[in-house]
Amino acid sequence: MAETLLYFTELVSMPVFDLKGKRIGRIKDAAIVPLVHPSRIDRFLMGGADAWLVIRYDQVASITLSRGISLNDEQLVPYHDDEYMMRIARDLFDQQIIDVNGRKVVRVNDITMEVHHDGGRDTLTVLEVDIGVRSIFRRLLQGVAPPRLIRRLQHRIPPNSIRWDLANVVEPDPLRRLRLNISYSKLEEMHPADLADIVEELGPAEREAIFETIDSEAAADALSEVDPRMQVSILESLEPEKAADIVEEMAPDEAADLLNELEDETSEEILHEMDSAPKTEVRELLEFDEDTAGGLMNTEYVALHENASVMDALAALRGNEDLLETLNTLFLVDADERLCGTIPLARLFIASGGAKLQELTAETLIQVNVDERQDRVTELFDKYNLLTLPVVDEDGKLAGVITADDIISVLRAK
Amino acid sequence: MRKFLSRFRYHIAVFFAVLGPGFITAVVDNDAGGILTYSQAGAQFGYLPLWTLMPITVLLIIAQEMCSRMGAVTGKGLSDLIREEYGLRITFMMMALLVIVNLTNVMSEFAGIASSLELFHISRYISVPLSAIAVWFLVVKGNYQSVEKIFLFACVLYVTYVISGFLVQPDWKEAALYSVRPVLLLQKDYLYMLIGMVGTTIAPWMQFYLQAAVVEKGITAKEYGESRIEVIVGCVMTAVIAFFIIVACAGAIYRLQPREIHDASEAALGLKPFGEYAFMLFSAGLFNASIFAACILPLSTAYTVCEGMGFESGVNKRLREAPIFYGLYTLLIVVGAGVVLLPKFPLVRMILWSQVLNGMLLPLILVFMILLVNKKELMGEWANPKWFNFVSWVAVVVIIGLTLAYVGLTVRRVQ
Numbered sequence: 001m002a003e004t005l006l007y008f009t010e011l012v013s014m015p016v017f018d019l020k021g022k023r024i025g026r027i028k029d030a031a032i033v034p035l036v037h038p039s040r041i042d043r044f045l046m047g048g049a050d051a052w053l054v055i056r057y058d059q060v061a062s063i064t065l066s067r068g069i070s071l072n073d074e075q076l077v078p079y080h081d082d083e084y085m086m087r088i089a090r091d092l093f094d095q096q097i098i099d100v101n102g103r104k105v106v107r108v109n110d111i112t113m114e115v116h117h118d119g120g121r122d123t124l125t126v127l128e129v130d131i132g133v134r135s136i137f138r139r140l141l142q143g144v145a146p147p148r149l150i151r152r153l154q155h156r157i158p159p160n161s162i163r164w165d166l167a168n169v170v171e172p173d174p175l176r177r178l179r180l181n182i183s184y185s186k187l188e189e190m191h192p193a194d195l196a197d198i199v200e201e202l203g204p205a206e207r208e209a210i211f212e213t214i215d216s217e218a219a220a221d222a223l224s225e226v227d228p229r230m231q232v233s234i235l236e237s238l239e240p241e242k243a244a245d246i247v248e249e250m251a252p253d254e255a256a257d258l259l260n261e262l263e264d265e266t267s268e269e270i271l272h273e274m275d276s277a278p279k280t281e282v283r284e285l286l287e288f289d290e291d292t293a294g295g296l297m298n299t300e301y302v303a304l305h306e307n308a309s310v311m312d313a314l315a316a317l318r319g320n321e322d323l324l325e326t327l328n329t330l331f332l333v334d335a336d337e338r339l340c341g342t343i344p345l346a347r348l349f350i351a352s353g354g355a356k357l358q359e360l361t362a363e364t365l366i367q368v369n370v371d372e373r374q375d376r377v378t379e380l381f382d383k384y385n386l387l388t389l390p391v392v393d394e395d396g397k398l399a400g401v402i403t404a405d406d407i408i409s410v411l412r413a414k
Numbered sequence: 415m416r417k418f419l420s421r422f423r424y425h426i427a428v429f430f431a432v433l434g435p436g437f438i439t440a441v442v443d444n445d446a447g448g449i450l451t452y453s454q455a456g457a458q459f460g461y462l463p464l465w466t467l468m469p470i471t472v473l474l475i476i477a478q479e480m481c482s483r484m485g486a487v488t489g490k491g492l493s494d495l496i497r498e499e500y501g502l503r504i505t506f507m508m509m510a511l512l513v514i515v516n517l518t519n520v521m522s523e524f525a526g527i528a529s530s531l532e533l534f535h536i537s538r539y540i541s542v543p544l545s546a547i548a549v550w551f552l553v554v555k556g557n558y559q560s561v562e563k564i565f566l567f568a569c570v571l572y573v574t575y576v577i578s579g580f581l582v583q584p585d586w587k588e589a590a591l592y593s594v595r596p597v598l599l600l601q602k603d604y605l606y607m608l609i610g611m612v613g614t615t616i617a618p619w620m621q622f623y624l625q626a627a628v629v630e631k632g633i634t635a636k637e638y639g640e641s642r643i644e645v646i647v648g649c650v651m652t653a654v655i656a657f658f659i660i661v662a663c664a665g666a667i668y669r670l671q672p673r674e675i676h677d678a679s680e681a682a683l684g685l686k687p688f689g690e691y692a693f694m695l696f697s698a699g700l701f702n703a704s705i706f707a708a709c710i711l712p713l714s715t716a717y718t719v720c721e722g723m724g725f726e727s728g729v730n731k732r733l734r735e736a737p738i739f740y741g742l743y744t745l746l747i748v749v750g751a752g753v754v755l756l757p758k759f760p761l762v763r764m765i766l767w768s769q770v771l772n773g774m775l776l777p778l779i780l781v782f783m784i785l786l787v788n789k790k791e792l793m794g795e796w797a798n799p800k801w802f803n804f805v806s807w808v809a810v811v812v813i814i815g816l817t818l819a820y821v822g823l824t825v826r827r828v829q
Contacts, residue, residue, distance in 0.1 A: 093502075096498075230632050
C-alpha cells in the first residue's frame with residue numbers, strides 16, 4: 001500500500017498536534033464542500049476539550065499514518081452545522097449510493113483518500129468509495145488493532161471500490177441537493193432498464209428525488225421499465241405537473257395503461273396537466289378495455305394515402321423521426337381513413353423512388369377490431385409471425401397498432 | 415353511493431394486492447418449535463393455558479405492526495435501517511448473532527421434517543436430503559411472486575390442525591371457558607410453559623422477514639391501512655391455529671393421561687386413539703409447518719445479512735453477482751439439514767439453546783425497532799403517536815422480561 005493513500009477509518013481518531021507539537025485533540029469527522037471543490041477534504045472536525053473545532057484544509061502542515069496531523073495555524077473556530085458540508089462519517093458512511101459505472105446501488109463502508117504534498121501543506125482528496133469485504137474488515141478492526149497491522153492483513157482480501165466521480169450520492173431533500181451540488185445527470189446517460197433496476201432498490205423518498213430531477217424523457221424511459229406496482233407509487237408521489245411531463249414522453253399505450261392503474265382523481269389531475277395532443281391520444285386509449293386489442297394498441301404509427309409514392313413515404317418518415325427506432329411497418333389508408341394495406345419498411349429500400357406504395361403491400365392484410373380479445377390477438381401474432389398488427393374500429397378506420405413488444409409484456413405478465 | 419362502492423372496491427383490491435407478507439410471517443411463526451410448545455402445553459395442562467393466546471396475539475400484533483409500518487414508509491429493510499442509523503459494527507454483531515440463532519432454528523425445522531415424515535415411515539435419510547434440495551431449488555429458481563403464492567398455499571394447509579382439533583372431539587365448553595379465564599398456577603413447569611409460549615411466538619427473524627417482505631412487495635405508506643389489517647388478520651390466524659393445536663392435545667393426550675412430551679411427533683402419536691385421520695392430519699401439519707419455515711428462514715437470513723452488510727442480494731441475481739448471498743443461503747440449508755442426519759448430534763439440546771439465543775437477540779432487536787419507529791426524520795407523520803409509544807414500550811418490556819425469564823429457566827434446564 002502506497003504511503004500516499006489514507007483510509008477514512010484511519011483518519012478518524014487520528015491525533016492532532018499544534019505548532020509546538022502538543023496534542024490538542026482527535027479527528028472526529030471530515031467534510032467535503034462540493035461547491036468549493038468536488039473531492040478535496042475541506043474541513044476536518046476535531047474533538048477537543050469540550051467542543052468540536054474546525055480545521056481548514058490549509059491549516060494542515062502534514063498528515064501521516066504514524067505521526068497524525070500537524071497544524072501550521074492554530075486559529076481554529078468552533079464547529080457549527082453547515083448545510084454546505086458533506087460530512088463523511090455522518091452523511092456518507094453506511095448510506096446507499098449509486099455506482100454509475102457498475103449500475104447498481106451499493107453501501108459505503110469506507111473512503112480511500114490520497115495525500116498530496118504541496119509546498120508546506122498536506123491536503124487530502126477523496127479517491128474511491130470502498131465497498132465489499134475488505135473495507136468491512138477494515139472498519140470492524142479499526143481502533144481494535146493498529147492501522148499498520150490492519151493494512152497488512154487486508155491484503156489477502158480482494159479490494160472493491162468505486163471511483164469517487166462515478167459514485168452518485170442520493171439525497172432526497174432538494175435544497176440540500178443544491179447546496180451539496182448533487183446532480184443526477186450521470187443517471188440520464190444510463191440504459192433505462194439499468195436505471196429502473198437502481199430506483200427499484202432505493203427507498204421511496206430517494207426514488208421520488210431521482211424522478212423529480214432527471215429530464216422527463218429519461219424519466220419516462222426508465223419508468224416504463226419499472227415494476228408496474230412501483231410505477232403507480234412513483235407517479236403518485238410526484239407533483240402532477242412533473243408526472244404529466246413524464247407521461248407525455250411515454251408511449252401513449254403505456255401511458256394509458258399506467259393511468260388506468262391510478263386512482264381516478266390522481267389520473268385526472270395528471271391528464272389535466274398534460275399538453276393537448278398527447279392528452280387526446282391517451283384519453284382515447286383510456287376508453288378501451290384493458291384486455292382487448294384497443295387496450296393493447298398504441299396510436300404512434302405512420303399512415304399514408306393509398307395513392308402515395310415511395311418518395312412520399314420517405315418524406316413522412318423524415319417528419320416522424322422520433323418513431324424511427326421501433327418502426328417497421330407503414331400503413332396505407334383510403335380517403336375515409338380505412339385501412340387498405342401494410343408495407344414492411346424494408347421494402348422501401350429496394351423500390352424505386354417513384355414507385356406507388358400500393359405495389360409494395362404485403363399480400364394478405366391481417367387486422368383486428370378494437371374489441372378483439374387479447375388471447376386472440378396473441379394467437380394471431382404467433383400464427384402469422386407478426387411484428388405489428390393494425391387495429392381498426394367498427395368502420396374499418398385505422399385506430400392504432402399493436403407491436404410485438406406489447407405482446408411480450410402480455411405473455412410475461414401471465 | 416357509486417363513489418362509495420368504487421372506493422370500497424378499491425380498498426378490497428388493495429387488500430388483496432398487499433396480502434402476503436404479514437400473513438405469511440405470522441403463520442410461519444407456528445413452526446416446528448411453536449407446534450412443539452403448544453402441544454406440550456395442551457398435553458400437560460389441558461385447556462388451562464388457552465387464555466394466554468389472547469395477550470400473546472396482542473403482543474405479536476404490536477411488534478409486527480411496527481415492522482410492516484417501517485417497511486411501508488421507509489421502503490427499507492430493518493437491517494438496512496439499523497445499518498444506516500447505528501453503523502457497521504452494531505449491525506455486524508447483530509447479523510453474526512442472527513446467523514447463529516437462525517442456523518439453530520433451521521436445524522429444528524429439518525428435525526421437524528424428519529420426525530413428521532418418520533410417522534409416515536419415511537426414513538430421515540431420504541426425507542431430509544430431498545427436502546433440503548427442494549427448498550434450495552424453490553427459492554433459487556423461483557421469483558418472489560411465485561414463491562409467495564406457494565407460501566400462501568402453505569398457510570392454507572394449516573387448516574389440518576383445525577380439522578384434527580375437531581376430530582378428537584374435545585370439550586368445547588371448557589375450551590371456550592379457559593380461553594377467557596386466566597389461570598395462574600404457581601408451578602415451575604406451568605410458568606415455564608407460559609413463558610415458552612411467548613418465546614416461541616415472537617422470534618427475531620420474523621421482524622426482519624416481515625419488513626423485507628413488505629418492501630419487496632412494494633407496499634407504500636398509502637396502502638399501509640390495508641397492510642395493517644393484513645398483519646392483524648395474520649396474527650389472529652396464528653392464534654387460532656395455536657388454539658386448535660392446544661385443544662387437540664388437550665382433548666387427546668391430557669384427557670387420557672396428562673404428561674410431558676418431548677417431541678411434536680409424540681403429540682401426533684397421542685392423537686392416534688382418536689382415529690387415523692386425526693393423527694395423519696396432525697403429522698401432515700407438522701411437516702407442512704416445518705418445511706415452510708425451512709424455506710423461509712435461510713432465505714430471510716441471507717437477505718437480512720446481505721442487506722445490512724451491503725452485499726448484493728436477491729433471488730433474481732445470478733450466482734456470480736451475489737456469491738455471499740447464495741453462499742450463506744446454501745450453507746444454512748446444508749448445515750441445518752446435515753446435522754439432523756448425524757447420529758450422535760445432540761439435537762434436542764441444540765434446539766433448546768436456539769431458543770435461548772432467540773431470547774437474547776430479541777430484546778436487542780425490539781429496542782432498535784422502537785427507537786427507529788420513533789425517528790421523525792425516517793417515519794415523518796408515521797412515527798409512533800405518544801399513546802402508542804407507551805403501549806409499545808410496555809409490550810416490549812413485557813416481551814423482554816418474559817423472554818429473559820425463559821432464557822434463564824431454559825439455561826437451568828439444559829445444565
